[in-house]
Amino acid sequence: MAAAWQDVVRDAAAVREAAAVAVDAALLAGVLMRTGEQPNASDVVNYAPFTLLPSAVPRALFEQAYAVQQDFNLLVDAVSQNREFLEQTLASTIKVDDFTARLFRIYKQVLEEGLAQTVFLGINRSDYMFDCGLEGTAALRQIEINTIAASFGGLTSRTADVHRLVLNVLGKSEEASQLLPNNPAKGLALGIAKAWELYGSQRAVVMFLVEDVQRNIFDQRCIENELWNRRIRVVRKRFRDVFEQGSLDASRRLYMDGQEVAVVYYREGYVPQVYDEQNWEARLLLERSRAVKCPDIATQLAGTKKVQQELSRQGTLEKLLPGHPEAIARIRATFAGLYSLDEGEEGDRMAATAIADPDRFVLKPQREGGGNNLYGEELREVLEKIKDSPERTSYILMDKIRPQPALNYLLRAHSPLQVSECISELGIFGVYVRQGRELVLNRAAGHLLRTKAIEHADGGVAAGVAVLDTPFLV
Ligand code: ADP
Ligand code: MG
Numbered sequence: 018m019a020a021a022w023q024d025v026v027r028d029a030a031a032v033r034e035a036a037a038v039a040v041d042a043a044l045l046a047g048v049l050m051r052t053g054e055q056p057n058a059s060d061v062v063n064y065a066p067f068t069l070l071p072s073a074v075p076r077a078l079f080e081q082a083y084a085v086q087q088d089f090n091l092l093v094d095a096v097s098q099n100r101e102f103l104e105q106t107l108a109s110t111i112k113v114d115d116f117t118a119r120l121f122r123i124y125k126q127v128l129e130e131g132l133a134q135t136v137f138l139g140i141n142r143s144d145y146m147f148d149c150g151l152e153g154t155a156a157l158r159q160i161e162i163n164t165i166a167a168s169f170g171g172l173t174s175r176t177a178d179v180h181r182l183v184l185n186v187l188g189k190s191e192e193a194s195q196l197l198p199n200n201p202a203k204g205l206a207l208g209i210a211k212a213w214e215l216y217g218s219q220r221a222v223v224m225f226l227v228e229d230v231q232r233n234i235f236d237q238r239c240i241e242n243e244l245w246n247r248r249i250r251v252v253r254k255r256f257r258d259v260f261e262q263g264s265l266d267a268s269r270r271l272y273m274d275g276q277e278v279a280v281v282y283y284r285e286g287y288v289p290q291v292y293d294e295q296n297w298e299a300r301l302l303l304e305r306s307r308a309v310k311c312p313d314i315a316t317q318l319a320g321t322k323k324v325q326q327e328l329s330r331q332g333t334l335e336k337l338l339p340g341h342p343e344a345i346a347r348i349r350a351t352f353a354g355l356y357s358l359d360e361g362e363e364g365d366r367m368a369a370t371a372i373a374d375p376d377r378f379v380l381k382p383q384r385e386g387g388g389n390n391l392y393g394e395e396l397r398e399v400l401e402k403i404k405d406s407p408e409r410t411s412y413i414l415m416d417k418i419r420p421q422p423a424l425n426y427l428l429r430a431h432s433p434l435q436v437s438e439c440i441s442e443l444g445i446f447g448v449y450v451r452q453g454r455e456l457v458l459n460r461a462a463g464h465l466l467r468t469k470a471i472e473h474a475d476g477g478v479a480a481g482v483a484v485l486d487t488p489f490l491v
Contacts, residue, residue, distance in 0.1 A: 282311045
């Protein structure tokens with residue numbers, strides 16, 4: 018990929034000046050995070066980490082990622098409604114992975130009772146890296162699709178303005194004018210508002226289900242404030258609050274201390290650590306309710322890494338999306354090599370291949386949130402240990418994507434200004450609303466570019482590894 022800012026990236030004086038302007042611009046624009054010391058107070062806040070310079074992204078791949086997003090929305094929605102597929106695909110995983118098993122139990126329980134929910138809202142983010150082929154042409158490769166709590170759509174709605182200013186300061190006004198507008202906050206709020214409207218009760222609120230530790234609150238506020246401006250009331254509650262205040266009426270409408278809830282937007286609930294028995298009970302209450310869950314538990318399961326791996330198997334997409342050959346072709350063109358480690362010949366062969374050549378692969382457990390994958394020597398050691406045990410099936414194996422690094426500066430509060438070799442990950446937000454069987458909204462809602470230094474194999478912005486960025490199309 019073109020090194021876009023070759024002339025300025027080594028100019029120490031220009032970089033120092035631009036960085037000072039950039040940090041203040043981020044604060045002014047609201048690219049903010051609470052501090053680790055005071056994660057639940059807004060008295061003193063920091064800028065969220067971001068790159069000094071926008072990163073070059075090949076225009077064709079950027080457009081490809083946008084063009085396939087509605088297809089991915091359709092696919093996730095189809096998987097979430099296909100009980101047979103989810104049961105078969107996750108059968109081996111739930112034998113060994115307690116967290117997925119527990120989610121699955123709730124899924125089955127609500128199906129057996131009969132769904133009260135009739136309106137469905139999906140907000141997802143499909144993440145990609147640009148794989149550098151031998152001939153030097155980059156290809157779009159999906160890393161994963163996040164179907165629950167996909168974050169940074171709010172803050173990233175404000176980063177393009179910051180980078181535009183930085184480029185102006187660096188004497189690159191022509192390039193500054195080419196940065197694309199981007200407003201996922203608005204697009205996601207539109208989906209939530211549509212779901213709220215179809216739920217059909219003016220009095221009912223949208224409930225953001227939030228973490229105990231709320232460092233990333235400003236990202237969520239961007240979406241909340243869009244809803245308030247549409248005169249939709251928003252409340253922020255934790256699982257614990259649901260356990261204490263939540264109830265269902267005879268038609269399974271959800272109430273929080275007497276206040277009806279139309280939409281539950283989860284920004285929490287995707288890692289096992291948050292669930293004690295009371296929080297599991299709260300989750301079950303929400304899933305049984307008529308409220309629109311974003312996502313419902315079936316859609317959360319549709320986003321598991323095991324499902325991703327099975328989707329790449331020959332013939333699976335054709336079964337899930339009959340009558341959509343073009344969508345299938347667009348989706349498949351983004352897949353990297355994905356391999357099952359289930360018990361049997363195929364799994365044995367892949368385990369042996371990965372042990373022999375660990376640098377070719379990434380080993381992934383059924384977890385979200387960054388920092389869980391295994392690479393290189395560690396991958397080899399773990400696979401050696403579990404290769405003959407059922408535990409192997411709690412992982413999938415994926416080809417490692419190798420993007421072309423570029424120089425940039427990662428601006429973080431209290432960190433020295435230094436140049437790093439960086440790679441980027443592009444996310445496209447998707448939003449859809451379904452009423453009964455009819456899809457009434459299906460769109461791409463904006464993008465997120467995250468960039469990290471190459472020494473980190475894993476991890477996102479919240480994990481403290483990647484930072485916010487803006488694509489500069491080349
Ligand atoms: P999580 O659910 O934890 O976000 P991901 O599948 O997104 O799991 O992996 C976390 C990070 O690991 C990604 O953001 C990316 O930086 C890196 N990663 C994941 N898969 C690959 C891959 N196949 N090749 C290279 N890097 C990868
Ligand atoms: Mg990820």
